[in-house]
Amino acid sequence: MAKGNAFSLVAVALLVLLAANLMSVESIGVCYGMIGDNLSPPSDVVRLCQSKGIHALRIYFPDQATFDALKGTGIDLAMDVPNNVLPSLAYDASAASRWVQNNILAHDGVSFKYIVVGNELFGDAANNILPAMSKIWDALCSAGRCNQIQVSTAVSFSVVKNTYPPSNGEFGESFMFPIVNFLKNTGNPLMVSIYPYFSYAQNQAQISQDYASFKAPGPVFSDGQYRYQNLFDAMVDSVYSALEKAKGPRVRVIALESGWPGSGGVGATLLNAQTYNQNLIEHARNGTPKRPGNMEIYIFAMFNENKKEGDEVERHFGLFNPDLSPAYPINFNPEQNVCNAV
Secondary structure (H helix, E strand, O other): OHHHHHHHHHHHHHHHHHHHHHHHHHHHEOOOOOOOOOOOOOHHHHHHHHOOOEEEEOOOOOHHHHHHOOOOOOOOEEEEHHHHHHHHOOOOOOHHHHHHHHHOOOOOOOOOEEEEEEOOOHHHHHHHHHHHHHHHHHHHHHHOOOOEEEEEEEEEHHHHHOOOOHHHEEEEOHHHHHHHHHHHOOOEEEEEEEEHHHHHHOOOOOOOOOHHOOOOOOHHHHEEEEEOHHHHHHHHHHHHHHHHHOOOOOEEEEEEOOOOOOOOOOOOOOHHHHHHHHHHHHHHHOHHHEEEEOOOOOEOOOEEOOOOOOOOHOOOOOOOOOOOOEEEOOOOOOHHHHHHHH
């Protein structure tokens, strides 16, 4: 009987570890940007993903070579509708249907998971998000795919104001409120760029690097019943507070971009990038104080993109070098080590 109980306990432990491993695997994706003139072809990139246990990718525009490489792999794909395309879809249902047909339905074997309608838009351009998102959603539903593919938009964290403490968070952009209503009514998530690095780099007097990179030894502050030990959680929970105030308390948040640069800016070293991204991967299964449990996160980025515009630091977020060698060691499936040890 004692042996039987011991065997049962071991079996239960293995199942728990396996479930944790699967949760970790499903939580982490990587943003695959292509703004570079020295990058490997998508076929090699997809093989790299398979070898490293990367099970989800985000691309920023439809790309035939990437579709071909992904077919049959089971790698989940989040794909953007590029910003410059939104005006042509926002007020033309037939154009949206054609876009869905040409860029999604025509590619059997590609595991589309999310369609991201616009990336970090503001001002007048943001007014195209909701009508374009709605028409893409309707086209997917007409094709019988809206139970398989979700539709959202990617917003900058700066759409949230009053972010400290997190419970004060609220949307400071009027275009967010109808978007939240759409997401609530359709069961789709909100996708947000969450970069503790930039908050730290711009405010070192008040934000420590340890707090920004999951290294604080204990809670840094409390907000009601919630205690915060890292900046990532505080940022995400301020988004959840904003969603609650916008009458979307059940809308799920996905961190569609998060990362740390290895060069080009304050605190931007390969060691700091490795520390942040590895800790982020391991933290994903925990969720946040306000929303504990598994959280989906996409790490930015697969490669340093040498033709990307903006500050120098923007070109140094890569997990891998252009020749596919790792910029630094990173383990995308840390729970596997525990399973192997058992």
